[in-house]
Amino acid sequence: MPGTVTGLAAPLALTNVDTDVIMPKRFLITISREGLADGAFADLRFDDTGNIRPDFILNRAPWSDATILVVGDNFGCGSSREHAVWGMRQLGIDACIGTGFAGIFYDNARKNGLALPVVSAEARDAFLQLAGSENGVGFSVDIRDRTIRAGEMTIPFSMDDATRYALIHGADDTRDTLAYADAIQAYEDGLADGMRVSVIK
Amino acid sequence: MTRTLYDKLVDAHRVCDLPDGGMLVYVDFHIMNEYTSPQAFSGLDSKALAVRRPEAHLAVIDHVNATRSQEPHDAASKLLIDNLEANCTRHGIAFYGLGDRRQGIEHVVVPEQGLVAPGMLIACGDSHTTTYGAFGALGFGIGTSEVEHVLASQTLRYKRLKTMLVEVDGHLPPGATAKDIIMKVINVVGAGGANGFAVEFAGSAIREQNMPGRMTICNMAVELGARAALIAADAKAYRAAAGRAHSDMLHFDTEAWVSEPDAEFDQVFRIDAGDIAPLVSWGTSPDQSVPIDGAVPFATPDMPPGAKAALTRALEYMGLEQGQPAQSIHIDSAFIGSCTNSRIEDLRAAADILRGRKVAQGVGAIVVPGSALTRMQAEAEGLDRVFIEAGFDWRPESGCSMCLAMNDDIARDGERVASSTNRNFEGRQGRGARTHLMSPAMVAAAAIAGHLADVRAFQQEIS
Numbered sequence A: 001m002p003g004t005v006t007g008l009a010a011p012l013a014l015t016n017v018d019t020d021v022i023m024p025k026r027f028l029i030t031i032s033r034e035g036l037a038d039g040a041f042a043d044l045r046f047d048d049t050g051n052i053r054p055d056f057i058l059n060r061a062p063w064s065d066a067t068i069l070v071v072g073d074n075f076g077c078g079s080s081r082e083h084a085v086w087g088m089r090q091l092g093i094d095a096c097i098g099t100g101f102a103g104i105f106y107d108n109a110r111k112n113g114l115a116l117p118v119v120s121a122e123a124r125d126a127f128l129q130l131a132g133s134e135n136g137v138g139f140s141v142d143i144r145d146r147t148i149r150a151g152e153m154t155i156p157f158s159m160d161d162a163t164r165y166a167l168i169h170g171a172d173d174t175r176d177t178l179a180y181a182d183a184i185q186a187y188e189d190g191l192a193d194g195m196r197v198s199v200i201k
Numbered sequence B: 001m002t003r004t005l006y007d008k009l010v011d012a013h014r015v016c017d018l019p020d021g022g023m024l025v026y027v028d029f030h031i032m033n034e035y036t037s038p039q040a041f042s043g044l045d046s047k048a049l050a051v052r053r054p055e056a057h058l059a060v061i062d063h064v065n066a067t068r069s070q071e072p073h074d075a076a077s078k079l080l081i082d083n084l085e086a087n088c089t090r091h092g093i094a095f096y097g098l099g100d101r102r103q104g105i106e107h108v109v110v111p112e113q114g115l116v117a118p119g120m121l122i123a124c125g126d127s128h129t130t131t132y133g134a135f136g137a138l139g140f141g142i143g144t145s146e147v148e149h150v151l152a153s154q155t156l157r158y159k160r161l162k163t164m165l166v167e168v169d170g171h172l173p174p175g176a177t178a179k180d181i182i183m184k185v186i187n188v189v190g191a192g193g194a195n196g197f198a199v200e201f202a203g204s205a206i207r208e209q210n211m212p213g214r215m216t217i218c219n220m221a222v223e224l225g226a227r228a229a230l231i232a233a234d235a236k237a238y239r240a241a242a243g244r245a246h247s248d249m250l251h252f253d254t255e256a257w258v259s260e261p262d263a264e265f266d267q268v269f270r271i272d273a274g275d276i277a278p279l280v281s282w283g284t285s286p287d288q289s290v291p292i293d294g295a296v297p298f299a300t301p302d303m304p305p306g307a308k309a310a311l312t313r314a315l316e317y318m319g320l321e322q323g324q325p326a327q328s329i330h331i332d333s334a335f336i337g338s339c340t341n342s343r344i345e346d347l348r349a350a351a352d353i354l355r356g357r358k359v360a361q362g363v364g365a366i367v368v369p370g371s372a373l374t375r376m377q378a379e380a381e382g383l384d385r386v387f388i389e390a391g392f393d394w395r396p397e398s399g400c401s402m403c404l405a406m407n408d409d410i411a412r413d414g415e416r417v418a419s420s421t422n423r424n425f426e427g428r429q430g431r432g433a434r435t436h437l438m439s440p441a442m443v444a445a446a447a448i449a450g451h452l453a454d455v456r457a458f459q460q461e462i463s
């Protein structure tokens, strides 16, 4: 990620959008990370017979090209499934602007380069309205200076340092952590016998 | 510096600080299921990494398996089940698969096997890992990339959470249970009200709860958005952790796993247990609940537009009217199961209501014990006969089943389910399915009545 996400923003005002809605369970029967774009928001995008729901925002021009979502409170609550984030990324979503996100979803987003800027309820409501204006509006989310620019608005957002760093540098947490193998070993060496779990097979 | 229980647990597991502002914490024990782990193993493979401590992990089949028999109900679920077993075999990880008497829903299996003790840090690719807070252990859910991270390093990257204290004092009135405590807390604090927080439950009504009740409370705390839920470890917690298969090897009692008396929390809620009635959810978010003798709420003029829209949408999805009495809501089916309420105590409570009674005509009722051992215990007590004679379908295999409907137990479009589970989200129990959350005894009462019903009426009859 170059440090800035730009693109058309779509308003998705629903509150408490859970990961079952973001990625319905029928798409979870997989051992791969791929092929999840169709699953993202599937029950909002398609009806029971697989036809496109024309009234859903991501099915309407110009928002079908949106790369940024403005979302309701508590987006990403519920199940820990990372499939939700994989599907959103594969659908082309780079950022999601909201007032707060469920914790596991937030961490999953960071691991997959999905930016989740947090703004006040007033700013979010204003963004929702702006994003919904006819012909759509381009937003720019600057991760480096933690600012969203859209229309006439310039609004700061919050994002913790570790997440900001990971988004800009595209970190591979697993590999990076293995650089601390000595510290991990030292911690383990300090554990008493009754503090080393060994599961009975 | 006086510390909360949460602070003590984080401090005890801190490996080192990281330059990005976070820290590494050590994971004492990690649990995996078949649907959030496959990509973690393939991630390890693609990076040519090994599992650091294979003996500190356990894999359990629970999410996709059928509960009518040990045979997977379709090829796709078989693939997930076989994939997990193969990954575990290859990496030398303990695997409790179908047919193993230790198998069951992961969060039921772990305490049953004595794999949780006060002072531990436990992670699992499942949001309801908060359950272990009942023991004064720090349990939290992680995503698949983090599963890979724990497998490779036995650690996680961690940011300290804010702390919230929820104090529930007084005594619960008859008919109200641990499930009603947590549903009341969610109703008051709001779904997402604890995003970014570790929540500690305290107060006399919490201390009075037995361990299964405490697990129900900590389990469902994730519906508040809490990333961790905790209850001070007392003699009950230590007793419950003792005498199990693994308990002898687990001694994390390096300090008292309780908050110090004057520890400060970032936010505090106080709830009077005496005000808690048996609750039912009416909507599509766990905070949308009312007492069983209440009614579906009305939109009010002072409601913010977002809240009003959420209410309207929930009513439409649920097929309900504003002001409709809760007890006028007819059900199509009843489900007793899930990591929230499928332990032996839950089955006993439901059986007490069902004994000598019949499920209402037209209601399909299912009970899925939380683990194979729970099922055997129930059968030894004759509870299976009580359920079967009442008209329940007693399932011989254990798993999540209709809690999330990833197996073949799927509610139809529009089907209305009285459910002892934890999530009433749109589509959770099947596309278009309508879920009403409540305690297992309340599910039993609803199954008999054919509509949402007040368990207290049944309990009076019994006494």
Ligand code: SF4
Pocket: B062, B063, B105, B106, B107, B126, B128, B337, B338, B339, B340, B399, B400, B403, B404, B422
């Ligand atoms: S029983 Fe339900 S909530 Fe619990 S682990 Fe299984 S699917 Fe998740």
